[in-house]
Amino acid sequence: MSRLLSCLTATLLSASLLAGCATSQNNISPLASLARLDTTAPERRSLDIQHWQTRHASTVLFVPAPELPMLDIRLTFAAGSSQDGPQPGLASLTNALLDQGTTDKSADQIALGLENLGAQLSSGSYRDMGIVSLRTLSDPALSEPALQLLTEVIGQPAFRPRDIERLKNQLQAGFEHQQKDPSTLANQALFADLYGNHPYAHPSAGTPDSIRAITRDQLQDFYRRHYSAGNLHIALVGDLDRARAEQIAERISQALPQGDAVAAVAQPITPAASQRHIDFDSSQTHILLAQLALERGHPDYPALYLANQILGGSGFGSRLMEEVREKRGLTYGIYSMLNPMQAPGPFMISVQTRAELSQATLELVQQLLRDFVEYGPTADELATSKREILGSFPLSAASNSAIVGQLGAIGFYGLPLSWQDDFIRAIEQLDLATVKAAIQRHLHPDALTLITLGPQVEQLPLPAAVERSAQPTGARH
Numbered sequence: 001m002s003r004l005l006s007c008l009t010a011t012l013l014s015a016s017l018l019a020g021c022a023t024s025q026n027n028i029s030p031l032a033s034l035a036r037l038d039t040t041a042p043e044r045r046s047l048d049i050q051h052w053q054t055r056h057a058s059t060v061l062f063v064p065a066p067e068l069p070m071l072d073i074r075l076t077f078a079a080g081s082s083q084d085g086p087q088p089g090l091a092s093l094t095n096a097l098l099d100q101g102t103t104d105k106s107a108d109q110i111a112l113g114l115e116n117l118g119a120q121l122s123s124g125s126y127r128d129m130g131i132v133s134l135r136t137l138s139d140p141a142l143s144e145p146a147l148q149l150l151t152e153v154i155g156q157p158a159f160r161p162r163d164i165e166r167l168k169n170q171l172q173a174g175f176e177h178q179q180k181d182p183s184t185l186a187n188q189a190l191f192a193d194l195y196g197n198h199p200y201a202h203p204s205a206g207t208p209d210s211i212r213a214i215t216r217d218q219l220q221d222f223y224r225r226h227y228s229a230g231n232l233h234i235a236l237v238g239d240l241d242r243a244r245a246e247q248i249a250e251r252i253s254q255a256l257p258q259g260d261a262v263a264a265v266a267q268p269i270t271p272a273a274s275q276r277h278i279d280f281d282s283s284q285t286h287i288l289l290a291q292l293a294l295e296r297g298h299p300d301y302p303a304l305y306l307a308n309q310i311l312g313g314s315g316f317g318s319r320l321m322e323e324v325r326e327k328r329g330l331t332y333g334i335y336s337m338l339n340p341m342q343a344p345g346p347f348m349i350s351v352q353t354r355a356e357l358s359q360a361t362l363e364l365v366q367q368l369l370r371d372f373v374e375y376g377p378t379a380d381e382l383a384t385s386k387r388e389i390l391g392s393f394p395l396s397a398a399s400n401s402a403i404v405g406q407l408g409a410i411g412f413y414g415l416p417l418s419w420q421d422d423f424i425r426a427i428e429q430l431d432l433a434t435v436k437a438a439i440q441r442h443l444h445p446d447a448l449t450l451i452t453l454g455p456q457v458e459q460l461p462l463p464a465a466v467e468r469s470a471q472p473t474g475a476r477h
Helices: 003-009 090-100 107-117 140-155 161-178 182-195 208-213 216-226 242-255 301-313 319-326 355-375 379-397 400-412 419-429 432-442
Strands: 050-053 059-064 070-077 120-125 130-137 232-238 274-279 284-292 334-338 346-354 449-454
Touching (some): 050 242, 090 140, 090 161, 120 140, 130 140, 130 400, 161 182, 232 400, 301 319, 301 346, 301 432, 319 334, 346 355
Antiparallel strands (some): 050 059, 070 130
């Protein structure tokens, strides 16, 4: 299955699971739980981020990392599906075609060249951005030809008619698969209802009709406008000095069409509360509850991030998982997600349950959210979530690929260079009153957009909660 088709069939939003095993007081596992760790924050890597602009107006963020003989490059363009205009899928198809052939090389020649160099080239298209990434060894004998391939891919895409038709056919096959995937259908309906006429509303991959209508001229025009030097943020991490980093950044920037940054996406209109049911033949019902929350860089993000982890973002141990799965057995998993974007992104709760218990499950989740907004987290929940976040956050700088991803986000969203350290300090300083105030500013349980997808069946009452007794290590999961 091609990269494009794989991206099509993925769900639109995903939750990171922070799973753990229960530990009894009298049977201590060799792997101590986070609850038994002291409150001292682990050592973290402060990044020496250097920042400048190329002669062609591309912004650059660079972190020297001489520990490994590697070079990671991430190119982030304001070229996501929010820039599609009246042609949904235009951004995604343009991005997918970049590595399908240049004016001098076929897709097979590009792939073989990268394989011979031990280099990896990847690309992706999302709502806010289009991305092209390169990972190569830093030895100039290998990195130079890899960089040459990169500049050809981003600077000389051919958009051959046969490649366009081939990818369009793959997309159409993906659309057929989507019609059988309840998770994708529910997510698409949610974004349509949540965002209305806003550019975030339509599927990033487009629709069968919109993809069929896209022309080669439209693809070339989108490329020239959105894959321009002035619309680019370059992130560099690896075994190289500042002079070499500047040379690489100039080389990349010069290879692109020259142009200015595109305008930021418009602000969405907050929708009124709504509920929609979609009939789908299955034994399960998918339930989504969502509202617009906040954008990247909002000062309340740390508090709301922590609150989301407590409510349902941390998987096992979260309040939703405890009440809905552990006490009542209504689902295998329930998660809450916070997805800030260039414009306010969604806060969402996702659960899948037996169709005959869907109404009871929905009402329970709504009540749990109301209670969380009214009363906020407990002191124990706050302390535990802080330890988990502070313990896991150093992983965001544990590898060059993780760092280059951080730099790409910092550059694209215009975050301060100290964003990582600022976030950690903010988490450390949060108290119950601050978190509760942020929750009540941004989460509104009576103004949700609701989607249920499943069969119409007679409903059963909510099962009674069963309090779990202490279990020996490993028995819970």
